[in-house]
Amino acid sequence: GAGVSQSPSNKVTEKGKDVELRCDPISGHTALYWYRQSLGQGLEFLIYFQGNSAPDKSGLPSDRFSAERTGGSVSTLTIQRTQQEDSAVYLCASSPDRGISSYNSPLHFGNGTRLTVT
Amino acid sequence: AQRVTQPEKLLSVFKGAPVELKCNYSYSGSPELFWYVQYSRQRLQLLLRHISRESIKGFTADLNKGETSFHLKKPFAQEEDSAMYYCALSPLMDTGRRALTFGSGTRLQVQP
16 A cells, blocks of 8 residues: 655755645554654654644744644645755654554654755 | 663674664653664664564564663674664653654664
8 A cells, every 4th residue: 555655755945945845644544743864863853743632843943844734634844944954854654543552553654855955 | 851872873794793783762651662774765664663572584672671771683684684773762651752752873784
């Protein structure tokens, strides 16, 4: 079946421009995550959506970053007034609801969007 | 706060040698620990989780609560094991940040 889909796969933008990154999770997955992967920095948590609950935005690095998830499915990560330090691979992941178990379901990752700010 | 530490950025071994990728964590509650792997030009994927107590592709990892460690081990490395490995933590129960907290990753290079 289809996995997590992210678009675009690559984005080059000028400093100061706004960008939007899109994530299509696996159908039926209620949890959606955004991470940022930078060279030497590993995976940095950005934001987490779970069903209809308020998102966990605690990882967003500044107020230039925002994300929304419409209809509990597609998510868009928006970066306003991009800076060179925003250059990274932005990864989206989804997972099924925990359900009655407290154990965490594995994350299914997309291929990421490589953002380059010039 | 949740924290995962992978002290080695790069680990280089020869084919057939044992491998141990180190992971230490900091979390006050009961954690669930994972290892994720990213092979060249592939997406990040789950390798194994401590709950399952399984061996995947010859890799095992034991949760040591006393040492707060979850090291990944394989007795005989293969060239196809070359990849980026990430250790990750999530609360076992519904407390703390539910999203996975990842370490900075270790690149494993297995030389012929």
